[in-house]
Amino acid sequence: MPIRIRAPGRETRRIRPEDAVKAINLVKESIKLFTAGPPIIHRGPAGETHIDIPLIYNGYAFDRIHYDPYTNTFSPKGRPVHAVNVQVDRGKVWEVSKRYIRELYVIEAVEYREPEDVWVVPLAWRCYIVAHIKVSYNGEELVPDYPLTEEITGRFM
Amino acid sequence: MKLRHNMIRFIVREKLLVALFILFLAFLIYDHGIVERIPKYVNMDALIVIFALLVISRSIHVSGLTNRIAVKILSRTRGSPYTTLFYMVLITYLLAPLIMNDGTIFVMVPLVIAVAELSGHEEALLVSLVTISANLASIILPIGNPQDIVIWTYYGISLSEYVSASLPLYFLSLCLLIFYVAFLSRKLIIKELPILPRIRLDRRLALASVVSLITIIITAQLRNPLIGLIITLTLILLSRPRTLLEVDYPLLAVFLLMFIDFSEMPHLLGIQSLISMMSPIQIYGVSLVLSQSISNVPATIALIRHTIYWKPLFAGVNIGGVGFLPGSMANIIALRLSRMKTRDYHRYALPFFVVLALLGLLLVYIGLYG
Numbered sequence: 001m002p003i004r005i006r007a008p009g010r011e012t013r014r015i016r017p018e019d020a021v022k023a024i025n026l027v028k029e030s031i032k033l034f035t036a037g038p039p040i041i042h043r044g045p046a047g048e049t050h051i052d053i054p055l056i057y058n059g060y061a062f063d064r065i066h067y068d069p070y071t072n073t074f075s076p077k078g079r080p081v082h083a084v085n086v087q088v089d090r091g092k093v094w095e096v097s098k099r100y101i102r103e104l105y106v107i108e109a110v111e112y113r114e115p116e117d118v119w120v121v122p123l124a125w126r127c128y129i130v131a132h133i134k135v136s137y138n139g140e141e142l143v144p145d146y147p148l149t150e151e152i153t154g155r156f157m
Numbered sequence: 158m159k160l161r162h163n164m165i166r167f168i169v170r171e172k173l174l175v176a177l178f179i180l181f182l183a184f185l186i187y188d189h190g191i192v193e194r195i196p197k198y199v200n201m202d203a204l205i206v207i208f209a210l211l212v213i214s215r216s217i218h219v220s221g222l223t224n225r226i227a228v229k230i231l232s233r234t235r236g237s238p239y240t241t242l243f244y245m246v247l248i249t250y251l252l253a254p255l256i257m258n259d260g261t262i263f264v265m266v267p268l269v270i271a272v273a274e275l276s277g278h279e280e281a282l283l284v285s286l287v288t289i290s291a292n293l294a295s296i297i298l299p300i301g302n303p304q305d306i307v308i309w310t311y312y313g314i315s316l317s318e319y320v321s322a323s324l325p326l327y328f329l330s331l332c333l334l335i336f337y338v339a340f341l342s343r344k345l346i347i348k349e350l351p352i353l354p355r356i357r358l359d360r361r362l363a364l365a366s367v368v369s370l371i372t373i374i375i376t377a378q379l380r381n382p383l384i385g386l387i388i389t390l391t392l393i394l395l396s397r398p399r400t401l402l403e404v405d406y407p408l409l410a411v412f413l414l415m416f417i418d419f420s421e422m423p424h425l426l427g428i429q430s431l432i433s434m435m436s437p438i439q440i441y442g443v444s445l446v447l448s449q450s451i452s453n454v455p456a457t458i459a460l461i462r463h464t465i466y467w468k469p470l471f472a473g474v475n476i477g478g479v480g481f482l483p484g485s486m487a488n489i490i491a492l493r494l495s496r497m498k499t500r501d502y503h504r505y506a507l508p509f510f511v512v513l514a515l516l517g518l519l520l521v522y523i524g525l526y527g
Contacts, residue, residue, distance in 0.1 A: 030354040035270065043162060058224050058268050060356055141357040146219065150403045 012114060013137055020110045022139025023119035028106050030133070030142060031123070033057050036097035037152050039067065039090055048082040053097040054152050055123075055131055060144035061152050063123075063131040065097070072096055076128035100125055118143050171407045177414035184421050191421055198420035199413065202310040205382040207303055208409055209373045209389045213366050214260030216393050216400045220363035221356040223252060223264045228353045231272070238278060238345030242338045245269060245283060246290045250331065253294035254301040255370060258478075258487040259408075261291040266491055278345055281501035286338065288491040289506055292478040293330040296323050296471075300374060302487075303412060304457040304474045309377075312467045316378045322468055325525055326475065329516055337509055362400070365392040412454070419451075419458040432463035437527040438518070441469035445514060448477025449484050468526040476517045480510030 037054035044050065052064035053074075066075035069083045072093075107122040107129065118134040134143040168175050184191050217223055227248050234240040245265070253261040265287045273280035295301030299309035299319045309319055369389040376385030393400050423429050435443065440460065447456035453474040460470055478485035482492065482499055492502060520526045 026354055029352055033353070057354070058227070058356065059218065059264055060224075136357050141221075141355045143357045146399065149219075150399065 013117060015112055015137065019137060019139040020112075020119055023110055023135035024106060024108055024121055024139075026135055026139055026142065027121040027123070027133045030057060031104055031106060034062070034101060034104070036094060036101045037061060039093045039097065040064065040151065041088060041090065041093075044082060046084070048084050049086060049088055050080055050082050051088065051093060052080070053093075053101075054148055055101070055133075056152075057142065059149075060142075061148040062133050062142065062145055064145075064148060065125075065130045067093060067097065069093070074100055074125045074128065074130045077130055077132070104130070116143070171411075174407050174411050174414070177411060177418055180418045181414055184418065184425070187425070191417070194421070194424070195417055199416045200307055200310055202377070202380070202382050203303070203307045204409070204412060204416070205386050206300065206306045206310065206373060206377050207412055208404075209369070209382065209386045210257050210260075210300055210306075211404050211409060212389055212393055212401065213369050213373065214256035214263075215403050215405075216362055216366040216369070216397065217256050218260065218264050219359070219397065219400055219403070220366055221358040222363045222366065223256070224268075224356040225358060226251065227264070227268055228355050231268075231353055239339060239342040241272065241278065242283070242286060242342050242345075243335065245272070245287055246334055246338055249287050249290035250294040253291045254298040257300070258291040258295040258302045258485065259490055261295070262288065262487045262490045265291065266495055270495055280495060281497040282341060282505060284491055284495045284497045285502050285505035286334070286341075288488055288502070289479050289509060290334060291487050291491075292485050293327070293334070293475070296330075296475045297327045298323075298374070300370075300377070302475075302478075302485075303454045304478075305471070307454070307457050307461060308467055308471055308474075310382075311461050313380070314467065316374070322471065322526075325520060326472055326517070329520070330513060333509070333513060333516070341505070359397065362393075362396045365396040368392060415455050416458055419455040420462060422459055423463060429463045432460060435464065435466075437466045437469040438521055440464050440466045441473040441518065441521045441526065444470050444473025445477045445517075448474050449481045452483050453478045453485050466527075469521050472517050472521060472526040476510070476513050479506055479513065481507070484510075 035056050037056040040052040040054060042050040049069060051067040051069055053067050054061040055063050055065060066077070066080045068075040068081045069086045069088050070081065075081050104123045104125050107124050110119045110121050113120055113134075116134065117137050119137065119139065120132045120134055122129045123131040123133060134145075135141065136143055231244060231248075234244050249261055249265055252264060256264065266284060269283045269287050270280055272278070273283045292302070296305060297320065299305045299316065308314070369392050372388045373382060373385035376382050390401070423432060432443070444456055444460055447459065456477065457470065457474045464470060478487070482488050482502060488502065491497070492499065517526070
């Protein structure tokens with residue numbers, strides 16, 4: 001049975017478990033097509049380095065994965081690494097990330113974000129959740145992270 | 158410290174812009190009179206159309222429209238290497254006249270890389286074919302690439318006259334590409350492609366982009382592209398204002414400096430009269446060689462003010478965009494977006510360029526581009 005939910009003062013979309021399953025399957029199908037975008041390297045005022053790897057499909061970015069330059073691995077979502085006294089080789093970071101992206105897998109459970117009207121499907125690398133992919137309410141279309149896409153567009157040029 | 162770091166990053170990223178600016182400074186030091194000649198050198202109509210198209214191509218991509226078209230067409234390939242390659246070329250031929258050759262590269266190369274990875278086809282082969290296609294497909298409409306916008310606006314050619322002139326070269330290059338695709342795909346293995354996911358379509362932005370595109374074509378044709386630009390900016394501002402922040406403004410500055418620097422060059426070298434005496438075949442040859450060495454937009458700007466033969470110039474700079482890497486900005490962008498090596502691009506592009514250049518020469522010789 002479809003679940004019907006209401007926000008205070010307004011009717012909201014009727015969400016259905018089968019759409020959530022469709023969203024998960026769509027991300028499972030899409031995961032092979034995702035590539036690692038050029039690393040986004042931020043340098044803080046104290047000289048600390050913070051690296052994010054954008055997850056790309058067809059020129060659109062979907063989420064950023066935190067990169068740990070100390071261990072040269074992905075860092076879990078919610079734990080950006082601000083590294084000090086570490087040499088960062090952009091090319092190497094990109095190469096390593098391209099390899100790790102191939103190891104991503106889908107966690108078979110979703111959350112629903114009402115304001116954006118999307119399902120959010122978690123992606124894991126080894127034992128960490130590293131990214132979220134947004135899928136439209138009907139589970140049929142991927143929803144890009146537009147500000148991130150905008151951030152990386154300049155970096156391609 | 159941060160400012161210095163950002164400046165270094167900007168210089169590294171915008172090498173071409175910085176080089177053109179340094180060249181401009183050198184011209185300025187050599188002859189202050191360049192400042193007075195700037196208004197004469199800069200083709201404002203072309204610059205306005207290029208700006209509008211940079212906005213529109215970005216908004217078409219952001220709206221998800223290009224992804225829809227690509228996914229729809231690719232879902233019909235059934236894994237056949239010939240069909241995959243053919244459809245890649247076909248999608249590019251459909252997109253390039255609408256979102257410009259550079260815009261098409263931005264849309265197609267990431268998709269091509271994904272398809273290459275999944276199908277096991279050589280990435281360099283697919284990227285090279287798409288890059289060649291983007292350069293040649295964009296010639297059918299004058300809004301397809303910067304050098305044609307410059308030619309179209311400078312000579313005041315009507316849209317119908319332009320299209321009828323571009324058709325022979327367009328179809329010749331398409332036929333040659335289909336033949337080339339068949340030749341290159343004969344050794345590739347068949348592999349089933351997966352279902353390609355769709356991106357959520359922003360209908361409002363897609364509609365605004367299409368309306369803007371039609372508007373800029375009409376207003377440019379009526380020699381008033383400023384109105385088209387104002388309408389475009391208004392529609393995009395009403396649909397998704399952030400798109401305007403995503404436009405490649407340094408690229409616009411590159412075109413502005415190209416207008417100044419490459420118009421000044423013949424003036425400094427004193428070769429204006431030499432160019433003006435050239436026959437159509439010589440214009441074709443010079444534009445071809447110049448495009449291959451300094452890229453086709455600067456070649457157009459350097460030659461356009463000194464020749465009345467726009468057709469051989471059109472053929473030369475457009476064919477000259479294929480071949481060696483510097484021929485077109487689209488080639489350089491494709492190389493930056495992919496893992497393709499320069500020699501791999503040349504391996505596929507040069508044989509095609511030689512045949513097309515000879516056929517182009519034949520078209521000029523028989524008077525079709527005379």
